[in-house]
Amino acid sequence: MQxxxxxxxxxxxxxxxxxxxxxxxxxxxxxxxxxxxxxxxVCFNGFEALEEYKKHKTENDNFYDLVITDISMPKLDGIELCKEIFKINKEQKVLVISAHTEKEKIAQLNEIGVTHILQKPVEHTSLISTLSSLISSIKESK
Structure with missing residues (x-):
């Protein structure tokens, strides 16, 4: 453990x-x-984020190391955003931070491949622990 x-x-x-x-x-x-x-x-909605994600790939010839998103957003929600991102890069590391506790939304996220989900309000210890885990797995995959 690092x-x-x-x-x-x-x-x-x-x-x-x-x-x-x-x-x-x-x-x-x-x-x-x-x-x-x-x-x-930083983006303010899912539609803008998807455009930024594609633009970043085109301009830098690589993907973001990590995408951190909310679920409830205007124009394109976090679940749809994740689906679109996974179509482009199924290996993308994603952290969803949401006020939603609905099992249905969490199940949808798990179904499409999101494994890191934190509830709002975010506890600092949970956030640090989750980020540490994600950063470790990114470091291993580089």
């Missing part, structure tokens, strides 16, 4: 796409993410 310090050093070089439509939540979570990541692209 130390948190080693993971954070590694994670600073990762490229993240973060999608959250609620301004307060977005600012609060973005501050937390900045402890881990130096390169965060």
């Amino acid at each position: 130390s948190l310090k080693e993971l954070v050093e590694f994670s600073k070089g990762l490229k993240i796409l973060f999608i959250e439509d609620n301004l307060d939540v977005r600012e609060q979570l973005n501050k937390l993410f900045e402890n881990f990541f130096s390169n965060i692209d």
Whole structure:
């Protein structure tokens, strides 16, 4: 198991796409993410995020290391966004952070391949533990 310090050093070089439509939540979570990541692209809805995801691939010839998204958003919700992203890159690492506790939505996410889901309000310890796990698996796959 790597130390948190080693993971954070590694994670600073990762490229993240973060999608959250609620301004307060977005600012609060973005501050937390900045402890881990130096390169965060922020979008406000799923449609904009999907366009950004495709643009990033075209301009950089690689995918985001991690996509962090909400479920309930205008234009394209988090579930549909994940489906579209997985069509483009089935290996994409995704973290869903949602206020939804509905089993149906969680089941839909699991069905399409999302394994990391956190409930809002996000507990710092859960977030750090989940991010550490995701960063470790990204590091192993590089």
